[in-house]
């Protein structure tokens with residue numbers, strides 16, 4: 001455990017009493033923010049197949065909102081009042097940002113990321129060459145891998161509170177198609193495809209269409225093509241249909257879904273949406 005981690009833990013024990021006047025705490029928290037911004041620390045990562053959450057980093061973000069006051073920012077005719085500035089230095093970072101996109105400072109955007117008019121919140125990690133398409137939102141602390149496509153209007157949920165909540169994790173090479181909602185610690189495995197309009201959270205069953213088996217709740221395994229579906233459920237008041245995610249196809253390890261290949265070709269030729 002680093003000294004910084006220990007100190008953040010100590011400040012967090014006193015979070016209720018923290019104000020912008022706590023300069024020592026603020027110095028530590030600002031340092032974590034800078035490290036988050038540059039990808040030197042992250043809120044969570046996948047290690048040996050398991051999601052490991054670095055709780056102290058998330059605690060630093062929560063402290064930040066106690067330790068900073070509101071500040072007015074004006075951009076042309078627009079006025080904002082917030083505690084956190086936007087990210088800067090995109091050219092140095094090798095990130096393309098289309099007008100209308102905003103990412104908050106303390107999010108990490110790796111080289112090759114493309115932000116269409118979209119939003120990336122503090123604590124989020126977006127890996128190399130990932131495309132965040134129009135009106136997609138990447139919530140606080142969400143962890144998005146490399147070569148991922150978040151298609152138009154995808155909502156990746158944020159998770160600052162409650163303590164011990166697990167962020168959404170989308171692993172390398174995944175394709176999350178239009179208007180999916182992936183929230184509250186849900187996970188999409190490497191190379192998997194989530195069909196347009198799917199809802200995934202830790203209580204949504206993920207069912208294998210080949211066997212009928214429920215393989216998990218809220219976790220699409222690696223190299224699956226999964227779509228939004230519904231399942232029959234009996235209640236005292238009658239029979240209803242609740243959402244589920246259905247695996248309709250398994251890909252070979254390393255295989256790209258045809259639609260992913262098409263997207264890659266479009267991007268290579270600079271005609272991404």
Ligand SMILES: CC(C)(COP(=O)(O)OP(=O)(O)OC[C@H]1O[C@@H](n2cnc3c(N)ncnc32)[C@H](O)[C@@H]1OP(=O)(O)O)[C@@H](O)C(=O)NCCC(=O)NCCS
Pocket residue numbers: 151152177178193194195196197225226227228229248249259263
């Ligand atoms: C998930 C998806 C990739 C599946 O593609 P695919 O592997 O080629 O599968 P198919 O199109 O052959 O569809 C297989 C079955 O699933 C159904 N299906 C396809 N997409 C579905 C979806 N999003 N929700 C529910 N059912 C879906 C099809 O009707 C078909 O049913 P059938 O077997 O009875 O005919 C794709 O359909 C999808 O969601 N595309 C969205 C693309 C998108 O968002 N693009 C914008 C950003 S680039």
